[in-house]
């Protein structure tokens with residue numbers, strides 16, 4: 295199923311999303327102060343309040359809303375992030391009308407132990423695993439291990455990108471998202487149906503990387519494409 299989601303950082307973004315007729319938006323807060331300032335030009339509490347206000351207005355008019363908590367596992371400026379801090383942000387966004395929360399490892403430092411700690415903190419604060427998604431980067435090669443741990447915790451939604459491209463310009467030191475091909479290969483092997491043809495996806499990411507000049511970071515895409523060349 296194809297879902298189009300607009301990233302909405304402020305009230306003006308919500309007006310533009312509503313005018314476009316899109317059915318789902320994403321609002322974003324940061325677990326850390328420094329990233330909130332860099333990514334949103336606001337302190338952490340202001341950014342959270344702004345995201346909560348947008349979520350409330352959007353859900354009141356029937357839009358689906360996903361809330362993002364950035365820098366949930368570590369921050370390039372502040373180091374380790376307290377799981378309670380992540381849980382506070384997540385719960386505040388849920389209480390403001392977000393239908394789901396994506397826990398973002400914006401710089402890809404998280405490990406399965408961190409996933410367990412953050413998910414436990416959110417569950418302890420009253421959240422449910424079926425309200426959670428994971429947004430993973432593969433900077434330290436922990437992406438698939440973190441997916442596996444998340445699946446065991448009952449989380450079934452993951453943000454990835456074809457060829458592992460894409461990153462936040464303010465996330466110093468981060469590589470791209472976990473590659474969709476790598477995720478699909480693992481899920482296929484676990485008997486979890488995604489509806490995605492991994493070979494067709496690898497061919498698409500080769501096209502995408504050729505067009506953009508970005509190197510393909512997916513191990514699976516590189517292996518499959520070598521097999522067919």
Ligand SMILES: CC(=O)SCCNC(=O)CCNC(=O)[C@H](O)C(C)(C)COP(=O)(O)OP(=O)(O)OC[C@H]1O[C@@H](n2cnc3c(N)ncnc32)[C@H](O)[C@@H]1OP(=O)(O)O
Pocket residue numbers: 303304306307308310322332333334335362364461462463
């Ligand atoms: C979790 C993630 O990784 S998110 C993805 C990556 N990160 C991002 O996309 C960064 C998102 N953040 C931002 O865009 C900015 O920090 C903002 C817009 C939220 C706040 O920045 P500020 O500088 O405080 O906003 P300000 O209101 O002064 O506007 C700055 C410029 O952006 C424009 N702008 C602000 N909001 C919007 C919007 N929703 N749509 C289009 N343009 C906008 C303004 O018109 C202004 O343009 P100008 O310089 O040509 O006049």
